[in-house]
Amino acid sequence: MKLLVCVKQVADLESRFKPNAAGIWYDEADVAFRMNEYDEYAVEEAVRLKEKLGGEPDLTVLSIGPERVGEVIKKALAMGCDRGVHVLDPDSSSKDPSQIASIIAAFAKDKGFDLVFTGMQSQDRGSAQVGLMVAERLGIAGLSTVVAFEMSDGVVRAKRELEGGIKAKVRFATPALVTCQMGLNVPRYPTLPNIMKAKKKELLVVPVAGLLSEAAKATTAKFYAPARKGGGIVLEGDVADLVERTVAILKEKTGVLR
Amino acid sequence: MKILLVGESREGKLLETTWELFGYAAKAGADPVLFLVGDPAKPPECGAKMLIADVMKAGEYDPDLHKRLILDAAAAEGVGQVVFCHSSYGWDLAPRVAVGLDAAQVSEVIGIVGDDAVMAFEVGACNAKMRRTIKPATARVVVTIQGGAFPVAKPEGKPSVTALAADVAKRVEFLGYEPAEKKDVDLAKAEIIVSAGRGIGKKDNVPVIEALAKALGGELGASRPVVDAGWVEQSHQVGTTGQTVSPKLYVACGISGAIQHLAGMKKSEFILAINKDKDAPIGEVADVLVVADVLQFVPALTAKLG
Numbered sequence: 001m002k003l004l005v006c007v008k009q010v011a012d013l014e015s016r017f018k019p020n021a022a023g024i025w026y027d028e029a030d031v032a033f034r035m036n037e038y039d040e041y042a043v044e045e046a047v048r049l050k051e052k053l054g055g056e057p058d059l060t061v062l063s064i065g066p067e068r069v070g071e072v073i074k075k076a077l078a079m080g081c082d083r084g085v086h087v088l089d090p091d092s093s094s095k096d097p098s099q100i101a102s103i104i105a106a107f108a109k110d111k112g113f114d115l116v117f118t119g120m121q122s123q124d125r126g127s128a129q130v131g132l133m134v135a136e137r138l139g140i141a142g143l144s145t146v147v148a149f150e151m152s153d154g155v156v157r158a159k160r161e162l163e164g165g166i167k168a169k170v171r172f173a174t175p176a177l178v179t180c181q182m183g184l185n186v187p188r189y190p191t192l193p194n195i196m197k198a199k200k201k202e203l204l205v206v207p208v209a210g211l212l213s214e215a216a217k218a219t220t221a222k223f224y225a226p227a228r229k230g231g232g233i234v235l236e237g238d239v240a241d242l243v244e245r246t247v248a249i250l251k252e253k254t255g256v257l258r
Numbered sequence: 259m260k261i262l263l264v265g266e267s268r269e270g271k272l273l274e275t276t277w278e279l280f281g282y283a284a285k286a287g288a289d290p291v292l293f294l295v296g297d298p299a300k301p302p303e304c305g306a307k308m309l310i311a312d313v314m315k316a317g318e319y320d321p322d323l324h325k326r327l328i329l330d331a332a333a334a335e336g337v338g339q340v341v342f343c344h345s346s347y348g349w350d351l352a353p354r355v356a357v358g359l360d361a362a363q364v365s366e367v368i369g370i371v372g373d374d375a376v377m378a379f380e381v382g383a384c385n386a387k388m389r390r391t392i393k394p395a396t397a398r399v400v401v402t403i404q405g406g407a408f409p410v411a412k413p414e415g416k417p418s419v420t421a422l423a424a425d426v427a428k429r430v431e432f433l434g435y436e437p438a439e440k441k442d443v444d445l446a447k448a449e450i451i452v453s454a455g456r457g458i459g460k461k462d463n464v465p466v467i468e469a470l471a472k473a474l475g476g477e478l479g480a481s482r483p484v485v486d487a488g489w490v491e492q493s494h495q496v497g498t499t500g501q502t503v504s505p506k507l508y509v510a511c512g513i514s515g516a517i518q519h520l521a522g523m524k525k526s527e528f529i530l531a532i533n534k535d536k537d538a539p540i541g542e543v544a545d546v547l548v549v550a551d552v553l554q555f556v557p558a559l560t561a562k563l564g
Contacts, residue, residue: 013385013514016537026388097363098356121349124384127365128344132353141429142321144350157433160319162268162346163498165438168319171431183486215395217362221378222391232541236549243558246530249546254528256450256474256507257563 001057005046005081005117006104006134007039009065009072010124017225024220025093035072038119040187041180045149046117047080048185052151057114058082064103064208065092077198078190084201089208096216097125101133106211108138115156116177120145131179141176147184261288261339262332265302266347267295267318269435272302274410275343280306281408282341282401285370286377293331295324298421305415309334311422319347319432325354326424332359337398344402352402362394366517368407386517386539405498405521442493443477445501450476450509453496453523454484457512457533457552461489467511470556473563479503479523481513497522512552515540532556 011017012032020027035043043061050057061076063069064087073084087103089095095103108116116138118131128144135142147167148159154174159167161181190198233249235242250257263279265272272294283290291307295318298310309331316323328351332340340355342348344366356363369380371391378393379401445451452471454464464478471478480490482497496503498518508526513519515531515538523529524543531544532552541547548555 011384013387014535017384017388026384097353101357125390126382126385127363128349129353129356129363129365132350133357136354136357142354143430145346159436160346160350161499162435165492165495165499166268167436168346169433169436170319171433172429176429182482186488217396218364218392218394220390221393223383224389224391225387226389226542232544232547234536234541234547234549236536239550239554239558242548242550242555243562246546246548246559247562250507250528250530253545254507 001053002111002113003046003050003057003059003115003117004108004111004113005039005042005059005061005076006131007043007061007063007072007076008036008119008122009033009063009069010036010122013123019223024223026223033068033071035075036119036122038121038123038180038182041182041184042117042119043076043079043081044185044187045180046115047188049115049151050080060085062087062104062107064089064100066090070203073203074198075190077201077203078195079188080194082201084203086203086205087208087211088205092208094216094220096218097127097129098133098217099212099214101130101137102214103208103211104130104134105137106213107206108134114174116140118177118179120179120181128179131177135177138175138177141172142179143170143172143176144179145181146178147181149178149184259286259288259338260335261286261290261341262328262335262337263290263292264328264340264342264348264351265292265294265296266343266345267313269318270313272296275345275405277410277412278403278405278408279341279343280411280413282403284411285408286339288339291331291335291337293328295327298419301417301419304417305413306417308417308419309422310419311424315423317432320428320430321350321354322426322429323424324351325358326426327422328355329358330424331422339398340400342400342402344404348402352400356400359398359400360396361398361400362396363400363402364392364394365402366404367401368404382517385514386520386542387537404517439492442491445477445479445494445496445503448477448503448505450474450507451479451496451503451505451526452476452509452511453479453481453513454490454511455481455513456483457514458484459553461487463553464489466553466556470509470511470560473560474507474509476505476507481519482516510540510544511556513540514538515542
């Protein structure tokens with residue numbers, strides 16, 4: 001059995017973002033990068049499936065991006081993936097979801113993966129497109145927003161999360177792709193011995209040129225900070241003073257403080 | 259331009275968010291046609307042209323079949339756009355339809371920039387801290403719209419219905435819905451809610467937030483990451499996948515303000531947010547943003563109130 005998990009490296013969202021020189025994405029200076037949180041659930045679920053099946057499946061982790069993306073591949077290897085594929089693309093942030101999906105599909109199409117795991121969306125763009133577009137391009141079943149996953153005898157039972165805490169129960173056969181929602185599991189932290197072991201695992205670097213043959217279907221014309229609507233008061237200062245001012249405002253503006 | 263709006267039903271009921279699609283159509287200056295999987299004999303009461311596939315045959319969740327029906331509807335009507343709500347139904351179908359049409363998809367649109375000839379879209383980025391303007395390069399475009407971004411606009415008049423059917427091999431079997439977990443707290447009725455976000459750091463700090471809730475006579479709420487981490491029970495979750503609340507006072511402690519959380523609490527009468535990040539998106543909806551360490555400020559506020 002062959003498994004693929006796709007991960008993206010994203011900016012830490014605590015970062016302060018300012019537009020880059022071209023004004024179409026953020027300036028990477030002073031920005032810390034990490035694995036997209038949704039993808040951590042995808043890696044964990046794939047590793048759990050491998051462990052459940054006695055370690056037999058071969059689990060590949062794939063990521064697209066510049067040199068720094070190697071970090072998230074190493075993390076996934078340390079979490080338990082067997083081999084890494086780095087599609088080297090210094091300009092991945094200018095690709096649209098359709099192109100990213102085409103790259104993954106071009107890599108995966110003749111590899112015979114039984115299951116593909118992705119996050120349900122990325123934290124930086126949140127378009128929730130790539131996973132399902134890969135499934136469509138590969139011609140396999142695709143399920144999004146999965147919060148429960150169980151596989152036996154080649155049949156998957158999963159639950160999709162809907163609004164208001166309701167879930168939809170589904171059943172499907174492999175080959176298939178699932179996009180993972182937060183809460184699906186509790187992603188592990190790589191242990192030191194596993195980090196050391198990961199360094200010996202295979203890491204294949206593939207230039208993007210050989211996998212991409214399509215133009216973008218959409219482009220970012222502008223990246224900018226939203227206009228602050230105002231109205232709200234921002235309080236700064238030392239804590240004792242902040243408490244005094246907050247209580248005064250709550251007494252004046254709300255009817256709830258007695 | 260003609261556009262296809264994809265309505266949404268859950269357990270036989272049309273979701274009210276469907277009418278926001280008509281609000282989008284009005285903003286886009288487009289001529290809408292509504293697609294639905296429902297009962298062709300009992301269309302929703304509104305003055306729209308509709309294409310309805312029978313839910314008894316198509317089911318409420320069968321992504322391959324619904325995709326086929328939408329592609330057929332789009333071809334029959336010659337539409338320039340297919341528009342979904344950005345919901346668990348919409349974001350599940352839109353990419354399939356976009357691949358089927360070889361069209362660009364623009365997700366979670368909050369505004370339209372420009373006119374018909376050079377239509378571009380405004381979307382959020384970096385957890386709503388930033389924005390992007392996206393320009394499609396394809397003739398047809400698939401769009402999902404953010405909940406609440408466009409006004410509800412139910413068209414007056416009588417429906418005109420065309421029935422639609424298709425047949426594809428079933429790959430995904432829908433086994434039914436699992437109801438939401440029972441709530442031990444009804445946050446919708448609470449006058450005061452004090453919510454904990456990831457900024458509280460760890461589970462051990464939940465009592466700090468609970469103490470403030472108690473001092474104010476309110477209920478404890480939580481953001482999704484806090485619930486997913488197992489720090490607070492799911493029944494306390496505020497947001498799209500939790501409860502939607504509108505108390506007299508909402509206190510957001512260490513909550514950055516993801517769109518899904520804001521959607522569940524932004525109608526509160528008064529919002530007090532405590533966050534060490536002055537740029538956190540929660541500041542967009544807060545009446546007062548206290549820029550401080552939650553673990554220093556909250557106990558001090560609790561002491562003052564007690």
